[in-house]
Amino acid sequence: MLYVERPPLPSDDKRWRIVSGTMRKHGYSRNALIETLHTVQSSFGYLDEPAIRFVAQSLRVPLSQAYGVVTFYHFFSLKPPGKHTCTICLGTACYIKGSDKLVAEAEKLLHIRPGETTPDGEVSLATVRCVGDCGRAPVALFDGELSAQMEPARLAQRLDDWRAQ
Numbered sequence: 001m002l003y004v005e006r007p008p009l010p011s012d013d014k015r016w017r018i019v020s021g022t023m024r025k026h027g028y029s030r031n032a033l034i035e036t037l038h039t040v041q042s043s044f045g046y047l048d049e050p051a052i053r054f055v056a057q058s059l060r061v062p063l064s065q066a067y068g069v070v071t072f073y074h075f076f077s078l079k080p081p082g083k084h085t086c087t088i089c090l091g092t093a094c095y096i097k098g099s100d101k102l103v104a105e106a107e108k109l110l111h112i113r114p115g116e117t118t119p120d121g122e123v124s125l126a127t128v129r130c131v132g133d134c135g136r137a138p139v140a141l142f143d144g145e146l147s148a149q150m151e152p153a154r155l156a157q158r159l160d161d162w163r164a165q
Contacts, residue, residue: 007057010050015043023058030061033069037076046077082117082124084162086155087141091130094138098151102138103127105152109159123162 006028022039026032036059040051047070047162056066070076086093088102105113107123110118111112117124136148142158 001079007054010054015032018043019055020058023055028059030059033059033066034060034073037070041076046080048078065074079117080121083122084143085124085126085141086159087126087128087131087136088150089129089131089133089139089141091137092136093134094130097137099138099140101152102140102150102155105155106159109156123159 009020019036019039022036023032026035033055036055037052037069039045040047040055044051047075052066052070053063055061056063070078082113088099088106089103090099090103107113110123110125112118112125114127121158131139131141131146133148138150139146139148140150140155141147142162147154147158
């Protein structure tokens with residue numbers, strides 16, 4: 001059996017053991033790139049340059065390929081998320097019921113666009129294609145908690161509550 005030296009973990013942070021476990025589970029196969037990047041993202045909240053470099057080296061994937069995957073898939077983020085995250089569904093049912101107005105209200109109040117975080121690091125704004133609760137459209141998620149039949153005024157109140165903390 002050929003022994004391939006693996007790069008050392010980037011730090012003593014226990015979350016790196018979870019990432020390492022994902023790669024080990026897949027035999028450090030190049031095919032584990034997306035799953036491993038998902039593990040890093042779910043463990044740390046985003047993918048920074050050292051993390052991408054570590055995964056690429058560990059799986060023997062060119063760094064350009066790892067960055068290509070990270071920048072292609074909307075799920076991945078290269079920036080740390082805010083303390084709070086507001087996610088607005090833009091699926092067909094939600095859009096028909098006014099989710100575009102929710103996005104406009106959030107942009108107006110936060111002074112950011114979807115995919116961005118407020119300069120103070122408090123709130124990230126995101127959009128998704130569908131959360132699967134079409135019967136209660138439009139929906140928004142506040143720190144992962146679903147709020148149905150959302151209206152701009154209610155969304156504004158939730159965002160103001162976060163900003164007041």
